[in-house]
Amino acid sequence: MRSNALGPKLLLPGLLWLLVFVVLPLLIMVSISFARRLPGGLIEWTFTLENYARALDALYLVGPVANSLWLAALTTVGCFVLGYPLAYYIARRPPRWRALLLFLVVLPFLTNFLVRIYAWFILLRPEGWIAALVKPFGVEMALLGSPWGVLIGLVYGYLPFMVLPLYATLEKLDFTLVEAAHDLGATRWQSFWRVIFPLSRPGVIAGAILVFIPVLGEFLAPKLLGGGKVPMIGITIEEQFLGRVQNWPLGAAMAVGLMLLVSLVLVRYFKQLKEARWVS
Amino acid sequence: MKICRGIARIFLILGLLGAAGCEGAKRPNELHLFIWANYINPEVYQLFEKEFGVKVIEENFDSNETLHSKLRAGVTGYDLITPSDYKVEALIQEGLLAELDLSKIPNFQNISARFKGLYYDPQNRYSIPYLWGTTGIGYHAARLPAPPTSWGDLFEPVRLQAYAQRISMLDDPREAIGAALKYLGYSLNSTNPQELEEAKNLLLTQKPYLARYDSETYDDFLLTGDLYIAHGWSGDFARARAENPEIRYVIPREGGVIWADNLAIPKSSKNKELAERFIDFLLRPEINAKIVNFLRYPSTNDAAKAYILPEILNDPGIYPPDEIVSKLEWLRDLDEANELYERVWTEVKSR
Known part of the structure; x- marks a missing residue:
């Protein structure tokens, strides 16, 4: 009884935090998105929809938005292909090994993302190590400033977000089920595909969401590794706020639009998952 | 409890005094x-x-x-x-x-x-x-067939082929579009949509040859050899030149930005x-x-x-010598026309 009465009170600090640092900034952004930009980047507080009309311009949709969706999807697939075997491997190690291996997965987080992207910058540049490795074979590698360079940086940066939820579900999995499957005559592939994989779906779903959504709005990796040649909506929004144009209302409208797009994608995603009976 | 509160109060008062002291004495x-x-x-x-x-x-x-x-x-x-x-x-x-x-x-x-x-x-x-300072072209003398003299060295595909993927342009709408306008013989501060359209097409032709749009690291990249030629600010190239005398800087003959x-x-x-x-x-x-x-x-x-x-x-x-300085132009704040530049820039960068 007593702990129940305490329950709602325990929520307070968290709620307050969310209110001040999530809801309030969001409200400010939404109100700026309806304001008007005055010459010199000043803001006039009115109610206008013209920012949204401009944000829907094919100019932004065809290039940056389409590119962001495409790259976010590729990043998610890339993280899954690399992350699933890794998470599976870690989950099958003895417990004391798992802690160490998991620590290694999150180790890069101890360094700032910007610094790590700069490291890739140095690896991928035309006179960098990767280019030097393939040069003897007569290949000119121009990864920096190409979508592939950006993809490498994104997969690298977001891999842990895929590995961790996958590990969490795989670790709890009862692997005696595999033995049971074998006993019933399943091949290794069948026991994986029909037993393990379906049971790890919650992890796959969570990992995909944790990778796809932040990558959709990512601007740091594409800006540095893409060299301004790989358009993504995150860069376009950032330039409205910090670039020479100083069009905060347009940037805010784009940001709100991106949020709506993400919600839309999520709703569709869950609908499809339901149809495929991946979630109940 | 009471003692704690007393101590807290003392600290509070000390803190206020301290703050007041800082304001009064240190500021001037x-x-x-x-x-x-x-x-x-x-x-x-x-x-x-x-x-x-x-x-x-x-x-x-x-x-x-x-x-x-x-x-x-x-x-x-x-x-x-x-x-x-x-x-x-x-x-x-x-x-x-x-x-x-x-x-x-x-x-x-x-x-x-x-x-x-x-x-x-x-x-x-x-x-x-x-x-x-000025905006112009910096380059690594030993890596180019001939020293650049004109904005054409950054815009004409025939010349760009010699150093494709080793070129950078400033990641700045006014500077990059301005360079294209200058090459075309127009003013850096043009607000004529027709002229800006021509500048846009020029930048789009140039884009596949570029390594990157870059306003921050191009001087380092010239030194490391990742870039051979870069659109940028005079002071950055001058400092790079202090490290390697092969780095040169030229204000194109059509004129540049001051x-x-x-x-x-x-x-x-x-x-x-x-x-x-x-x-x-x-x-x-x-x-x-x-x-x-x-x-x-x-x-x-x-x-x-x-x-x-x-x-x-x-x-x-x-x-720069006087005859070049006379060809330099200031980038004026264009206010409403900034939108035109922004649109051109977004089109160039989103394709």
Whole structure:
């Protein structure tokens, strides 16, 4: 009884935090998105929809938005292909090994993302190590400033977000089920595909969401590794706020639009998952 | 419990006293600068601090727009800022700058006649030009078939082929579109949609040959050999050249951009007199020359030339000859027409 009465009170600090640092900034952004930009980047507080009309311009949709969706999807697939075997491997190690291996997965987080992207910058540049490795074979590698360079940086940066939820579900999995499957005559592939994989779906779903959504709005990796040649909506929004144009209302409208797009994608995603009976 | 509260109260009172003490005693002896990074020689601070018995505190901004939004948002506590030409105009219009008392800045007389009364502040009531520079083409001499002389070296596919994927353009709408406009023979400040359309097509033709759009690291990349040729600012190339003499800089024969950063005092400064003294100090010929010798940006100060290293003074990339200077153009703040530039830029970068 007593702990129940305490329950709602325990929520307070968290709620307050969310209110001040999530809801309030969001409200400010939404109100700026309806304001008007005055010459010199000043803001006039009115109610206008013209920012949204401009944000829907094919100019932004065809290039940056389409590119962001495409790259976010590729990043998610890339993280899954690399992350699933890794998470599976870690989950099958003895417990004391798992802690160490998991620590290694999150180790890069101890360094700032910007610094790590700069490291890739140095690896991928035309006179960098990767280019030097393939040069003897007569290949000119121009990864920096190409979508592939950006993809490498994104997969690298977001891999842990895929590995961790996958590990969490795989670790709890009862692997005696595999033995049971074998006993019933399943091949290794069948026991994986029909037993393990379906049971790890919650992890796959969570990992995909944790990778796809932040990558959709990512601007740091594409800006540095893409060299301004790989358009993504995150860069376009950032330039409205910090670039020479100083069009905060347009940037805010784009940001709100991106949020709506993400919600839309999520709703569709869950609908499809339901149809495929991946979630109940 | 009571004791705890008592102690807390004592600390509170001490804290308040301490804060009041700081406000009253320390403030007049501190000069707070809000300037570009690496824009004043640390040695110059020490000399000023010694001579005037004060402390200089530096904070940096990374773009004129950051400076502008901070001042506009009412951030106070800065005594001296270094806005660029077009931004001075906007800051004056919004009433964010304090009027200078030129009688307190006698060294203003050292400023070259060419830099007095520029378009954005015709009477120098609010700003004094400090350092200036140009936008042009930097390159690694040994890696190019021939030294570039024209914007055509950055825009004509026939020439671009020789250094494809080793070229960078400034990641700045006004600079990049401006370079294209200049190549086409138009003004950097064109607001003619037809001319801007031509500039856009030129930039789109150029894009596949580029390694990147870059305003920050192109000088390093020239030194490492990742880039052979780059669109950029004179001072950056001059510093790269100090490390490797193969790095050269040229202002294309069609002309380029001239810009100047200015010394100005925000209206909110509570230390205007000290700030004016500091400005006067920076304009002393020997002090000014120390800064130029360190930064390798040309100074607006004529009297300082006697103390500037000859290698800097005689470098046409740093101090361009008069016939080239006459072809340089200021980037004016275009206000409404900025939208045109923004649209062209977005189209170029989103394809």
